[in-house]
Amino acid sequence: MIPPAAFLLLSAVLFSLGVLAFFVKKDLLTQFMAVEVMLNASNLAFLAMAKASGQAAGQVIVLFVITVAAAEAVIGLAIIVLIFRQRRTIRTDELKDLRG
Amino acid sequence: MVRYFWLIPLLPGASALLLLLLGPRLSRRWISWQACLTVFLSFALSLAGFVHLVRAGHGSSGLAKTLLPWIASGSFSAAISFAFDELAAVMALVVTGVGLLIHVYSVGYMAADRAYSRYFAYLNLFTFFMLVLVLASDIVLMFVGWEGVGLCSYLLIGFWFERPAASKAGMKAFIVNRIGDAAFIVGVLFLLVNVGSSSFAAINAAPAAGVLGPGLVTLVAILLFVGATGKSAQIPLYVWLPDAMEGPTPVSALIHAATMVTAGVYMVCRLSGLFAASQAASSVVAWVGGLTAVFAATIALVQHDIKRVLAYSTISQIGYMFLGCGVGAYAAGMFHLVTHAFFKSLLFLAAGSVIHALGGEQDMRRMGGLKKALPTTFPVFLVGALAIAGVPFLSGFFSKDAILTSAFAGGHYVLYALGLSGAVLTALYMFRLIYMTFYGQTRATHPAGTAPHVHESPPVMTVPLVVLAVFSALAGFAGLPVLLGEKANWIGGFLEAVLEPAAHHLALSTEVGLILAATAAALAGIAMAFVFYRKRPDLPERTARSFPGIYRLLVGKYYVDEAYDAVVVRPLVRGAETVYARFDLGVIDGALDGSAAAAASAGKGLNVLQSGLVRDYALAFLLGAILFLGVLLL
Amino acid sequence: MRDSDFGLTLAAGKTKYRGKFHGLGYLRYPVALCIGSVLAMILSRNQAHNALFLVLAFSCLGGLFGLLDAPFAAAAQVLVYAGAIMVLFLFAIMMFNLREPAPRERRTLRTFLAAILGLVLFAELAIAAVRAIAPGSVSPGEPDGLAGLGRLLFTDYLYAFEITSLLILAALVGALALAGKKEGG
Numbered sequence: 001m002i003p004p005a006a007f008l009l010l011s012a013v014l015f016s017l018g019v020l021a022f023f024v025k026k027d028l029l030t031q032f033m034a035v036e037v038m039l040n041a042s043n044l045a046f047l048a049m050a051k052a053s054g055q056a057a058g059q060v061i062v063l064f065v066i067t068v069a070a071a072e073a074v075i076g077l078a079i080i081v082l083i084f085r086q087r088r089t090i091r092t093d094e095l096k097d098l099r100g
Numbered sequence: 101m102v103r104y105f106w107l108i109p110l111l112p113g114a115s116a117l118l119l120l121l122l123g124p125r126l127s128r129r130w131i132s133w134q135a136c137l138t139v140f141l142s143f144a145l146s147l148a149g150f151v152h153l154v155r156a157g158h159g160s161s162g163l164a165k166t167l168l169p170w171i172a173s174g175s176f177s178a179a180i181s182f183a184f185d186e187l188a189a190v191m192a193l194v195v196t197g198v199g200l201l202i203h204v205y206s207v208g209y210m211a212a213d214r215a216y217s218r219y220f221a222y223l224n225l226f227t228f229f230m231l232v233l234v235l236a237s238d239i240v241l242m243f244v245g246w247e248g249v250g251l252c253s254y255l256l257i258g259f260w261f262e263r264p265a266a267s268k269a270g271m272k273a274f275i276v277n278r279i280g281d282a283a284f285i286v287g288v289l290f291l292l293v294n295v296g297s298s299s300f301a302a303i304n305a306a307p308a309a310g311v312l313g314p315g316l317v318t319l320v321a322i323l324l325f326v327g328a329t330g331k332s333a334q335i336p337l338y339v340w341l342p343d344a345m346e347g348p349t350p351v352s353a354l355i356h357a358a359t360m361v362t363a364g365v366y367m368v369c370r371l372s373g374l375f376a377a378s379q380a381a382s383s384v385v386a387w388v389g390g391l392t393a394v395f396a397a398t399i400a401l402v403q404h405d406i407k408r409v410l411a412y413s414t415i416s417q418i419g420y421m422f423l424g425c426g427v428g429a430y431a432a433g434m435f436h437l438v439t440h441a442f443f444k445s446l447l448f449l450a451a452g453s454v455i456h457a458l459g460g461e462q463d464m465r466r467m468g469g470l471k472k473a474l475p476t477t478f479p480v481f482l483v484g485a486l487a488i489a490g491v492p493f494l495s496g497f498f499s500k501d502a503i504l505t506s507a508f509a510g511g512h513y514v515l516y517a518l519g520l521s522g523a524v525l526t527a528l529y530m531f532r533l534i535y536m537t538f539y540g541q542t543r544a545t546h547p548a549g550t551a552p553h554v555h556e557s558p559p560v561m562t563v564p565l566v567v568l569a570v571f572s573a574l575a576g577f578a579g580l581p582v583l584l585g586e587k588a589n590w591i592g593g594f595l596e597a598v599l600e601p602a603a604h605h606l607a608l609s610t611e612v613g614l615i616l617a618a619t620a621a622a623l624a625g626i627a628m629a630f631v632f633y634r635k636r637p638d639l640p641e642r643t644a645r646s647f648p649g650i651y652r653l654l655v656g657k658y659y660v661d662e663a664y665d666a667v668v669v670r671p672l673v674r675g676a677e678t679v680y681a682r683f684d685l686g687v688i689d690g691a692l693d694g695s696a697a698a699a700a701s702a703g704k705g706l707n708v709l710q711s712g713l714v715r716d717y718a719l720a721f722l723l724g725a726i727l728f729l730g731v732l733l734l
Numbered sequence: 735m736r737d738s739d740f741g742l743t744l745a746a747g748k749t750k751y752r753g754k755f756h757g758l759g760y761l762r763y764p765v766a767l768c769i770g771s772v773l774a775m776i777l778s779r780n781q782a783h784n785a786l787f788l789v790l791a792f793s794c795l796g797g798l799f800g801l802l803d804a805p806f807a808a809a810a811q812v813l814v815y816a817g818a819i820m821v822l823f824l825f826a827i828m829m830f831n832l833r834e835p836a837p838r839e840r841r842t843l844r845t846f847l848a849a850i851l852g853l854v855l856f857a858e859l860a861i862a863a864v865r866a867i868a869p870g871s872v873s874p875g876e877p878d879g880l881a882g883l884g885r886l887l888f889t890d891y892l893y894a895f896e897i898t899s900l901l902i903l904a905a906l907v908g909a910l911a912l913a914g915k916k917e918g919g
Contacts, residue, residue, distance in 0.1 A: 007802065008863030010765055014772060016856035019722060019745065023715060023848030029827060030775070030784050035790045036819065037772055039789070043811075047802045052809045056883045060891050062799075062807045065836055066812055066814050067898050071905035073819045078913040096712035715844065724852050729858045733865075 007048035014041035028080050028090040032073075039069050101145065102152045105184045106165040108145045108192060109231035111138040116224035123217030123331065132207045139203050139227055143196035148616035150189045153664040155595070162186065164237060171240070178298050183237035187598040190434060190591070191366055192232045194441045195359050199227050201564035202354040205449050208560035209350050209456060219259060219348070226252035234366065238298040239288055242367070246284070246331065249360045256355060257347040269343035280330015287323030290316065321374055321381035325388075328364025333415045334422060335392045338552050339661055341415055345407040349452030352407060357414050357448050363452075365421040369599055370431045376600040378701045386426020386507075390518040393419030395658070397525035401532070402654045405462050406451050409533050413488065413611040414444055415706025420503055423519055429506030430599040431592040435579045436503055438591070439495035442575050443487040446568035448479040453557045453565065454537060464533065469542035473554040476562045477603050478538050480569040486533050487572040490622040497542060498576035501618045502589070505581070508614055509606045520621050527625020535633035583611045639667035761801070768794040781830075785823045792816040806880055 018037035025031050043062045050058025084090050115138040119131065126134075149163060161339070162185030171178045184192070203223060210219050229252060233245025250273075258270030292298055294316060295306045308314045312320070327426070328334070333341035344356050355361070367376055367387065375382055393416045400412035417440050424433035455462055457474055471478050487494040490501070500523060507516040556562070580588035606614075632639050644651040653659070709716075771791040775784045792815045800808035887895055 005864055005866075006761075007798070008866060009860060010768070010798075012856055012859035012863055013769060015859060016852050017769070017772045017776065019855060020770070020849060020852040022718065022735065023722075023852070024776055024845055027781065029781050029823065029830075033784055033788050033823065036815070037775075037791070040792060040811075040815070043807070044795060044798065045863075047799055047804045047807060050804065051802045057890075058802050058885050059807050059883050060886050062804065063810060064885070064891075064894060064898060066807075066810050067902065070819055071901050073822055074905045074909045075912070077822055078909040079914045081826060081829060090830065090864055092714050095714070486876070719844065719848060719851070722848075726851060726855050726858065729855070729862070733858060733861055 004052040007051075008045055011041045011045040014044065015037075026091055026093055028083070031041055031092065032076055032080065036069065036073070039065060044052065044087045101148045102163060105145055105163050105407060106182045107165060107234075108142045108149075108184075109182070109228050109235055111145075112143050112224040112231070113228035114138070116221050116228055119217050119221035119224060123221055128211075128216055131220050132218050135224050136203045136207070138224065139196060139200045142227070142231065143193075143200050146189065146192040146196045149184050150193055153184075153186055153189050162188070175296065176292060176298075178238055178240040180241060181237045182235040183300075185598050186595050187366075187369060188234050188630060189432065189608065190438060190595065192231060192526075194438055195227065195230050195234060198358045198568070199354060200444050200486055201567055202350045202358075202449065204443060205353075205452075205561050205564040206350040207349075208558050209452060210348065212555045213348075215259070217606045222252055222255050222259070223351070223354070226256065226355060226360070227268055229361070233363055237300060239291065239300065239303065239371075240298045242370070243284070243288060246327075246363065246367075247281065249355070249363060250274065250331070253277075253344070253355050255362055256351040257344045257512055259347055259351065263346065266346040268309050269340075269346040273340040273344050276337050276663075277330045280327045280337050283323045284327025284330075285329065287320045290320045290323065294320075300440075303371060307374060307377030310379075311380065312374075317374060318378040318380045321371075321378050322384055324367065324371065324374075325364075325381065325385055328367055328422075329388065330364075331367075332361050332364030332418050332422070333396060334364070334388050334419060336660075338392065338396065338415050339664060342408050342411045342657075345405070345411050349407065349448060349455060352411070353445040353448030353452070356411065357444040361414060361418060362421065362437045362441065365418065365425060367434055368422070369427045369430045369434050371600075372425075374599040375425065376428060376430075382426050382428065385422050385424070386512065386515055389419045389422025389424075389426055390507075390522075391419070392416065393423060393522040394518050394525065395419075397522050397529060398654055399657050400529040401525065402651065404464050406454065406467070406533065406537065407448070407462055409464075409529060410444070410447055410451060411525065413447075413529065414440075415446065416526065417488070420500060420519065420522070421664050423515060424503035424506060426517065427503075427510045427512050428479070428509045428600065431589075431595040431601075432499065432502035432579075434595055434599070435591050436496075438500035438578075439487070439499040439572070439575050442556055442568055443484045443494075443496055443572040446480060446484040446565065446572050447488065448570065449561070449565055450477050450484060453477040454481075456557055456561070457554050464536040466543050467537045468540045469538070471538040473536075475557050476565065478554055480562075480565045481538070482534065483569040485530040487576075489530050489625060490618055491527075491626075492622075493576070494573050494618050495571070495576035497618070497622070498579050498581070501581065501615055502579060502592075504618055505606065505611060505614050507615070509612075512654050520617060523618060523621040524625040525627075527622045528629050531626050531629030532633050535629060539634060540637070557627060581611065581615065583608055761798075764794040764797050767791075768798075781827045782824065785820055785827060788823075789816050791818045792820065803879075806883055 015038050018034045018041060021034035021037065022031050024033060043065055046058040046062050046065070050056060050062075080090055081093070087095070089095075115134055119126070119135070123131070153162065158720070162183055164181065164183045166179045166181035168180045169177070170180045188219060203220075206219070206223065210216060215221060226249060229245045229248025231245070233249060234244055236242035236245055254270045254274040257273050258267040261267045261270075288298075291303055291306075295303055295311055297303070307314075307317045326337075330337040330636075341361065345352055375385065396412045396415035396419065400409050400416065403409045403412060417436070421433040421436050421440070424430070424436060454467070454474065454477060457470070457477070458467065461467065483494070487496040490497045493523060504516055504519045504523075507519060578590040581588050582592075632643075654664070768791050771787040771794070775787040775791070778784055778787065793812060796808045796811035796816060799811050
């Protein structure tokens with residue numbers, strides 16, 4: 001049988017790749033996608049633990065994460081669209097307004 | 101129907117909520133109907149529950165209902181639960197019955213007020229909290245009602261908040277009550293810690309079960325009683341009640357005469373098991389009550405404001421109730437509470453009718469000769485005055501006599517003498533008020549110099565007066581003296597199921613003698629008033645001139661307010677000013693300015709790290725997450 | 735049914751264990767596909783391709799969810815993630831209409847630092863994963879299946895569930911308010 005640790009390891013790999021993608025990429029859209037990868041990695045970990053402990057609560061949380069991710073994607077994309085309309089760019093190294 | 105007794109407090113509560121939310125959008129007609137009807141329904145439910153209890157007779161444990169769990173913390177838990185036993189039934193009937201009449205009366209009295217919906221919202225809210233206080237089956241929930249009625253009292257005293265005197269009086273009431281409440285809270289905490297339960301049943305059983313030591317019982321009882329002196333305006337915390345007369349007159353009748361101020365008496369009766377277990381605490385209760393009864397009555401003798409006379413009279417009468425409780429006659433105290441609710445609210449409402457007729461005049465020196473002009477108000481006022489003075493066969497006679505007899509029977513002769521002299525004074529100041537207001541020549545003057553148009557109040561105000569007058573006259577027959585037979589004292593027997601019984605019995609001749617003495621006291625007071633204020637109107641002034649010291653002391657209300665001002669208020673204010681100047685400006689502001697400056701310079705230093713790039717912030721975030729996870733893994 | 739654990743016993747039984755990766759049996763294909771497509775996303779500079787790679791990765795993950803006895807999560811994963819969310823991304827990309835691919839990323843100190851930190855994070859997560867499944871740290875049991883999930887969702891998590899609907903409504907309104915305005919309006 002496949003030990004649950006294997007799935008948790010896969011989750012760790014995906015999460016780290018997501019983190020890496022977030023820092024390597026320079027356009028907002030792809031960075032946003034990287035965030036989605038991280039969310040999915042955590043979902044995988046939840047499901048693996050739910051399976052291992054026999055508690056369905058992990059699955060419930062995954063459903064919530066997916067729902068929240070959908071809402072987040074809608075809002076996030078709307079914001080990105082708005083930024084693009086105003087600046088004609090979505091490159092994060094050109095957006096420096098937070099500098100005080 | 102009886103099963104739904106827990107709706108008794110909730111109905112006015114819901115009405116209050118609705119009025120607070122939607123008040124200004126509702127028509128006056130709707131507001132009047134809603135406010136009165138909900139209180140009427142509560143009254144009907146109370147009456148149904150009362151009848152149920154009477155039918156069930158002794159041995160029924162009353163009705164109980166737990167609505168919601170409320171606090172559950174460790175071993176301590178409190179629920180929102182109501183109980184409807186004999187004591188609560190009597191009190192609920194008084195609150196809803198008198199409350200209903202006063203709601204109806206207010207429809208007329210407040211008809212011209214701009215804040216009509218706010219007034220009825222507060223009045224309903226008060227009824228809600230008062231009923232929570234009455235029906236609560238544990239002391240924590242009772243405290244919620246206790247604080248709630250205090251809040252409503254504050255709101256209603258300061259109802260006309262554009263008058264500085266009114267908002268000041270509201271604050272005074274609130275602060276003085278708070279002093280008492282602090283002691284009350286400490287007492288409740290002692291009970292919670294030592295008894296481990298907040299239900300009245302457990303607390304009343306605690307002294308007998310040995311859960312509370314005798315010293316602790318006395319301490320707790322006295323702490324709770326200090327709370328009662330605040331709420332029920334007894335020495336030393338009575339000073340707020342006379343000022344509370346700044347509120348609308350129906351409010352004075354409902355809150356500051358009939359119901360809220362008697363909450364302290366109700367609380368002592370509720371915990372009669374606790375108070376009866378401590379001889380010392382009972383003595384404190386009795387002595388404070390007795391002294392207050394006489395003390396306030398003497399001040400009432402020289403007041404000129406018609407409502408203030410009644411306010412001091414209320415303080416004095418509540419003193420009687422505590423005197424009764426203190427000598428162990430809890431049922432007599434409750435009985436006096438009930439009769440007092442009738443005749444005192446009657447007197448207040450009738451006084452309100454007088455004030456209404458004179459266009460807002462409250463000074464008795466500018467009244468007089470109103471007997472003819474107010475054909476309904478005068479007779480009902482007279483009934484109320486006779487009842488409070490203790491003239492035979494009116495309600496006040498029986499209830500006051502029950503208290504005095506119990507004091508005598510318990511061997512408290514000094515307290516008995518205090519009570520009796522208080523009775524003389526009561527009759528004296530009440531009939532001084534009657535003669536000054538209704539007899540003689542009119543001294544009323546309009547601001548312009550012409551006599552104002554005096555008119556009787558509309559029926560919506562006079563009908564409640566008549567109803568209250570009937571009850572003031574007849575309510576006494578619920579508690580006839582024991583000498584007329586064992587069953588004569590019906591209310592005493594009814595309340596025996598809940599209260600500690602009064603144990604003493606007197607010989608027939610002694611009891612007859614006591615009744616004659618009480619009657620004589622009342623008549624003596626009335627006779628004195630007749631001589632002083634009707635036959636020889638020059639006498640009061642001459643007496644005042646012969647005893648200038650005493651007179652000035654009385655007019656100055658024993659200078660208690662001034663003493664409190666000098667001893668408590670001014671040192672407090674001065675201390676606060678010192679602390680403000682030294683500590684607040686120096687230490688706290690200094691520390692604040694310093695930390696702000698430190699933050700500003702640190703911010704300048706750290707500004708370098710702020711690139712404005714989201715990625716850099718995310719990197720810092722990642723570093724934090726890694727460190728956090730590392731700590732978790734270690 | 736001891737053998738139904740992870741639904742893979744058949745595959746695992748036939749496979750000779752040649753290193754950890756091959757120990758996954760048939761599972762190695764979706765796992766490899768998943769990791770591979772995420773890597774491809776990192777390397778590719780075309781946003782549309784990136785989005786398609788992610789669709790692939792999420793679909794693979796959906797399969798894995800199914801193998802973890804979570805059919806509902808698997809379906810939601812494929813429908814919502816691979817379907818709805820990623821299509822939304824594609825729409826957004828279409829709106830930007832970036833003709834030229836994103837410029838080549840420069841290897842900066844920041845990227846290097848991020849890679850190091852990512853590795854550290856991976857190490858930590860791996861340790862946590864191994865520890866989490868250490869013998870005795872969890873008590874295995876059978877999940878109650880779809881019906882159990884539904885019951886849980888409408889009892890213990892009812893409030894959260896209802897609040898989620900509010901959240902989605904808020905997102906809907908928010909997105910309209912943010913992006914619904916006419917250009918320059």
